[in-house]
Amino acid sequence: MSQHDAIWFSLPPRATALPEAPPAPPRATVTVTVDGASVDVPEGATLLDACRAAGKDVPTLCYLETLTPVNACRVCVVEVAGARVLAPACSRKAEAGMQVQTNSPRVRTSRKVVLELLASSVDLSTADELTPLLAEYGADPGRFGAAAATVAQPVKDDNDLYVRDYSKCVLCYKCVEACGTDAQNTFAIAVAGRGFHAHISTELDVPLPESACVYCGNCIAVCPTGALMAKPEFTLRQAGQWAPERQTAVDTICPYCGVGCTLTAHVQDDRIVKVTSPFENGVTRGNLCVKGRFGFEYVNEPEAGD
């Protein structure tokens, strides 16, 4: 075997993650107590990190590993001994000696009420992460009465690629962050208005085609409630044909350019119905561009392959 053969035939498998950085020097740790159990976490870690290290999961809604925490939803609150109010686990840094309770009566009450406030004002019918929590915390959104104000409004269906149903928006800010400095740097949407009237909006709420939107769909990827949804999924759901139990997820590489983003094709009945990218992927961190996320329809056209 020649030297060239060795080079040609021993290529490593195509990477879907960035090569790992050399190990960092060991960081100082801080010790905190989570529900009575002592746990060491690196300096700078959050209480959420500490809770997870201690095996105590804390529910989150507006938190995502790839985005800057905005701590707006308050679902992840925990009780820190000596503090006047509860702390958002997702963003509060762990400090040495902190005594954290993840499931105290105060914590449970706050989480329950927060879930009730959301469920009584927002359509959570496609918020699959959230609905199990309602039962877990005994939330009774109906107790505010049938006349409780909601954010119900008509669906915004103003372009070919995705649909915005802000009746389902919990205002977690994730889409704004993904459109802004956390991923896309397009700044097509922001939070507008104030208080209960705060909402996600383009400038003057103009339709997306008249805005700065580049249709990367990274907002859809981070939306936890289905308020933002790609058109094929929306259409199938409208027709009652969306069937996650019949879907398989297939990882592949985007065919369009040399970046080589990992795509996860969600296939139902031999048709691609949605494309995502894994959040833990080192190349994309869950983000794609308009081609990768939406440019799959040709695969579903029979003449393309035949």
Add this chain to the structure above:
Amino acid sequence: MDIHVVGPEANADERAAVDALLGAPSTGWDGGDRDIARDGRSSRGGRPAAIAQRHLLLPAFHAVQDRVGWVSRGAMNYICQRLIVPPAEAWGVLTFYHLFATGPRAAAVVHVCDDIACRARGAESLCASLAEALGPEGTAPDGRGTTWMRSPCLGQCERAPAALVVRAGAPASRAVVAPVSGTDALTRALEASSGHLTESLAELRAIVPQAGQPGLTLLRRVGLVDPASLEAYRAAGGYTALARALELGPAGIIAEVTAAKLMGRGGAAFPTGVKWAAVAAEPAEPHYVVCNADESEPGTFKDRVLMAGDPFAIIEAMTICGIATRSTRGFLYVRGEYPDAEVRIAQAAAAARAAGLLGDDVCGSGYAFDLEIRRGAGAYICGEETALFNSLEGKRGEPRSKPPFPSQAGVFGKPTVVNNVETLANVLPILTEGAAAWAATGTASSTGTRLFCVSGHVTRPGLYELPFGVTLGEVLTRAGGVAGGRDLQAILLGGAAGMFVGPESLDLRLTFEDTRAAGLTLGSGVVMVFDDTTDLADVLGRIAQFFEDESCGQCVPCRVGTVRQRELLAQLRADAGVTARAERLAILAELGQAMRDASICGLGQTASSAVESAVARLQVFRSGSAL
């Protein structure tokens, strides 16, 4: 930064208004005429350039609003080009602040306060007569040039009912009318005002019933010394504290303020010396001084009177704070509803600057300090210190999560000392009298005097300066007791974020320690009195509406919780069934606990205080209660 500006362009008026603030655009890239030879084909910009100018967003919106009466998409687009702000973000900021109009509006607007103090003094009948004279709220039928709108507390509670009269133009005019004798008075104010109206000494004396009496410290010049004259201020003891401060040096100033045990007067009662020392010790540069003059707590008007009546004192105190904390730049953030205070402070700052008391070399001392005045735009939440920072930076006034605290990362992410107006005013007598002598007034833990904003059903509403330790009953007596000799039903102590007490609390000593022990708060010094004819359930409904209107909307407990609180109170008023009441009171209590425990900032954490105190202490909504 990738900015995509589409849609209409600004008209000549709008451009002129923005250019008057920012200067003419220098290239086609920031909104001027395109000239390829001059501008080249690559845009300047990027995030550093964007961040450097973003803080001018609110001043730019104000410039257009003042000139045209509303901010069009074209005007917003032009501002976005000038300041490198994405239009969607600018829209988010514009729609956050209620004094900005986003659609065409009559050039003249009467903002009528219908909040609790004015409500107790006939605000609703004023609104009714305005509706009759001008048409429904917010409309201008028949193309009339005047409209009216309801407003949250305008901070004129001692002379309720009040209105803020604004006319767009070049120049714009803004004036307060209080008390409003009728719609004719408002019409006259609209016709007469060709600029900002300021108050005469006699008008100031009417606000301070103790004016001219011995024993006053913070109010000793208000109503007696011309607030427009630096010479008069100096003749009345002004700028002696700065001279003393320059002798003491930064460490000496902080030692005095700490020894005096001065506590913040804005509501949180944090030790001022500790705050100053923390900022002074921060290695990051630069440091900033922020004077929180966004006084918007319903029932509060003390800072307005200090700024309008003794503006040089606030400038002098900010200068001393700057020297003590190694800050060379300060911001005074004054609420947009205070034209009188803003004009006085601006006059004072200009006079101080001309006299070398502000600038690169304050009084030849080698210290540099100067300040900018920034106007709020109708958002109570911006009185929360971190929301105020965001507002100064040209963002939505959404509070930040703490920590980090302002002393570590405040405005522009730099170490910042933020003090309330009244807190700063106390620094002057601390330095001139010495900490020990100053602290001899009051109690051991609550040193000095306190300003009490007395309003509602009292004989002599006004601003009172009394030593800490005075009882609530003594404050009421000073104000001549309940008006018309009626019986006292309740007192709202500390503001809308404070609590209700009944007649049994008249012996309460007004100190930080006594109120804390009683589960109460002095808040911003509000003492609002309600007589036995008051429908307290109606007052609670207005307070709940206030918090719903003023919630920034960032966190769920406050955004939705304030709405549910208002709905539950309406249900309680409508439904007399005892069982239904008990159920709703239980929900209200649990809601209050979650808002207090899980909200990001003080607004959500205190939005249920007044309601809960009224239910617990005054038995409102309990069976057999005064409904």
